[in-house]
Amino acid sequence: MKKNPKRSNILWLGLVSFFNDISSEMIMPILPMFIVALGGGGIIVGLVGGLRDSIASILKVIFGYWSDKTGKRKVFVFGGYIVSIVFKLFLSFSKIWQHILVFASFERIGKGLRTASRDAIIADSIPEKRGKGFGIHRAMDTLGAIIGSVFVFLLFWFFRFSFKTIIFTAAIIACFSLLPLFFVKEEKRNPQNVSLKVSLKNLPHSLKLFILVSGIFSLANFSYMFFILRAKEIFEGKLSIGAPILLYILFNIFYALFAIPLGELSDKIGRKRVIVGGWLLFSFVGLGFAFFHSLSIYLVLFALYGIVYALLDGNQRAYVSDLSTEEFRATALGTFHTVIGVVALPASLIAGFLWQVNPAFTFIYGAGISLLASGIFFAFG
DSSP states (O other): OOOGGHHHHHHHHHHHHHHHHHHHHHHTTHHHHHHHTTTOOHHHHHHEEEEEEHHHHHHHHHHHHHHHHTTTOHHHHHHHHHHHHHHHHHTOOOOOOOHHHHHHHHHHHHHHHHHHHHHHHHHHHHHGGGHHHHHHHHHHHHHHHHHHHHHHHHHHHHTOOOOOHHHHHHHHHHGGGGGGGOOOOOOOOOOOOOOOOGGGGGHHHHHHHHHHHHHHHHHOOOTTTTHHHHHHTTTTTTHHHHHHHHHHHHHHHHHHHHHHHHHHHHHHHHHHHHHHHHHHHHHHHHHHHHHOOOOHHHHHHHHHHHHHHHHHHHHHHHHHHHHHHHGGGHHHHHHHHHHHHHHHHHHHHHHHHHHHHHHHHHHHHHHHHHHHHHHHHHHOO
16 A cells, blocks of 8 residues: 555644644643732633633634635644744733733634644545544644643742743743644645635534534533642642642643544544543543542542543544545634634633632533533434
8 A cells, every 4th residue: 555645744743733832831831820920810710711712713714714715734834833932922021911811812813823724734644544643643742731841840840930931931942843844745735716604504414513512512611721720729839839730740641641542442433432421521520620629639630631632632623524525624624613612712701700609610510511512412413
């Protein structure tokens, strides 16, 4: 069998994400604590987290459309990483929570610019085993996340770097993510005569249902920052920052360990079963965070939270790819990301409101909505 030369794209794009996530994951575990340090409460944490998710996801359909329209992929990927680097630099100079709100949100423009095109390259490069392809990419992405979160712990705990200095260092490291992009091979594509539409009625029934149910689950899938803040509550002093970072490292380790095998599992037994399993496990984790409040329990829960991401992140995108046609794949992926992105802001705002009433309510809410999504998809999917 002739070797597919585009398979190398999986490696190169994985390396791009590896370096970018070293940078991003130096910022992510400290971002909620940075917001709180500059005077933001639960609602503000939800607003920042929701806007970051929504901006990225909504823009994915726009740039996915442009990618299909122009027949270009790589230029959108390259531009997206540059935009993220610029706003990470700006974020390091934040002095009030409003600065974080603007710069952290605008940094996600870069993610919206690059993601649909990057995912389309991955899907087209290994069409016969997309679950494995996305799993490999996510594993390399998450390996960078582990290194980044370990690095931020070392900089905080041993070198006593401030939040701002850590973020500035992360922005510099992000520049290295651009180098592997030069080796990505882009197949020449003809521009497509497509129109920019976000309309479920134009999608296949199976894809329409999946996107609708994914939107329901997204109401439960509020920002990761609430999990960090929940862990922060049981510690005092320096440990109130250091321990949540360590738990975040544990989350990323389990995410990386299970990304490839769970991607391969979805290739073998079907993505629906794997995705429903991820939603059910998210409910279990949410209930654990709601009713238990100890380090030993959180060690287990953060590990399971990592497995949830391994079950869902790559497999949901692979499932959308399975249900779409090649010429409109970036648009289909962008539509999927946009629907769940629109829901991300109200999801995190609801979580922030509930947090200020009682933090446990945030996780009970997430568990309940996730169970609802699982039941609907299992019954009708």
